[in-house]
Amino acid sequence: MTRSAKPGQQVLVALRRLIADGTIKPGMRIGEIATAERLGVSRMPVRTALRALEHEGLVVKLGARGYTPRAVNAETIRGAIEVRGVLEGLAARHVAARHLQDEERVRLAQVLACGNAIFEKGHFVSEDLDRFYRYNLDFHELLLALSSNPSISLALERNNHLPFASAAALALDWDDLDAEYVHLRHAHEEHMAVFDAICAGNAVLAERLMRDHARAAISNGRIFKGLRV
Template sequence: MTPPLHLSLAGQAVEVLRELVLTGEIPPGTRLNEVELAQRLGISRGPLREAIRHLASEGLLVLVPHRGASVPTADAAEVQALFELRTALECAAAQLAASRRTEADVVRLRAVCEESRRANALGQRFPYRLDLAFHQALLDAARSPRIAEQVRLVQQRVVLLRSALRDDPPHQHASLDDHDALVAAVAAGEPERASEVMRKHLARVCAQMLTGLG
């Protein structure tokens, strides 16, 4: 991933480090080696430490005094807590999206769904970027910046915890079907149906993650 050139050195480090964590390239439970990471990113340890502090503020890293930073691991209580919050936020967003969407919003949502199905047909693991892109398109349609800000933080923590789980093709297909059903409800301008589809979608994703944790 190449970060935008206008970002500061620390800002670029944030984006690259976030990518390494969310894709599972730095797996949950891993303690960060600042010397190796600084060499890998081609920066000094000052900007790297700024990036680590930033990601810790987002919940993507855990900082322990005198021990450094590590990538958090998933447990059932954390997953359930995240999905309680995510359900409250995203069901409200789905309702707002169904009430406020424009034709351009619907076109974008459908485009992301189609791209996700193409990737799935090619045998690609359900890419987190496409999942986030779908939910971001829904949030954009909702036109509620405060909800969107909080959802982004919760979503990426879920993505982080999911990175340690094995692929589940039936779950991936079900998620694609859920996304299509959400678009249909939003396009039809049916807030309550959109909220209910979102609630069922997130309940299934939560259950799948808990099963994956064993």
Template sequence: MKKNQTNVLSELRQMILDGALSAGSRIAEVPTAEMLGVSRTPVRIAFRALEQEGLLTKLAGRGYEVRSISVEEIMGAVEVRGVLEGLAARQAAERGLSQSHQQALALLLEEGDQILNVESLKEADLEHYQNMNKRFHDIVIEAAHNPAIQAALSRNEHLPFASSSALAFDKKNMQREAKRFQFAHQQHHHVYHAIVNGLGTRAEGIMREHANATLGYVHQPKDSDSLTVITERKLHDKP
């Protein structure tokens, strides 16, 4: 696979989110470029983008550092997402849904009903649901026709998933997770109802509630593994 700019960016982002580059790791342009088999140029650009996204911080003269994101910060990001999506829902309700948007949302609601309407939910089901969930939210945001909302959200896109499992679902407690997803899905129904009926304030309120509901489920990630420092020494010290 040939690597281009966006490739390098998403590859690095994925490594950070997966924890391959653990929080607090130092990371420099040259060794990273070697690691990915590209030159410094695309790496430089990617680093700046990741800094913008809040995943890296620059240490003047000593490269970059993978930021360690606190639970408080994640909760803050979720709240921000809540007010922005709340605004989106309100504006969508106020300006009215297009035929295709309404249809798409209805279909997704149906899909969610299907997923959740089984005896015992498996991990794959929840992943499937989350996928659907993202599409639902994206369509609401799109329906607001306010590009500023999308712009503001793009900064928060990845942050909530930074500390590995912080917002991922808890595999050891599937029963509780199932309840949580069912509750969230109810809220989707309510939001849909409010939007198609032009109830802007109501749509906004439910959407904010919806974000806050996930807040209660933020849990501490397991202790990070030993620091992985990607730097010249590290790469060459393989006897």
């Protein structure tokens, strides 16, 4: 570990990376001692990190023989995305049900304006993927923040740790910008539809649109292209 941050955080992010990029595959043992030596730290931060990852659902315990990455297949991800859709749908319903203050509506509109700015020139350049990533994250997070129900974010945290399950996971295809343009523009239009439903105070419509937004991510098979199933 060349990073100079605190050992605890180092180990946490290092393990997440090792699991995410497949260096440690499901079925392989993750022992405290071996991991500690591998990362050049003591066993203690490794222990802490493993307990944390277990709580996040990224690893599972193997009795007295350490941990192993949780086996994650397409079905698991589909389920996690469905959970996200339902919870974000609940958030959208709440936001639509209580009438927003002007200041709050303006903040939402500003985020959406960022989205419009990305698409208005009619095509993508490669930086636009980064811009969309940022905009997309902002929209989803602001919606949760406006829902005034912290339990929703809390329940979502776990799913968001699973690869491909969070709203941040877009599985962007950096080679086919035109295809991404039409696809992500569609997602952006769904965002705007949710916004319209919220402004109209149509709670059930806002919820359904938000759910469909997640379902679109499921039916979009390209999400799984990077996954070894």
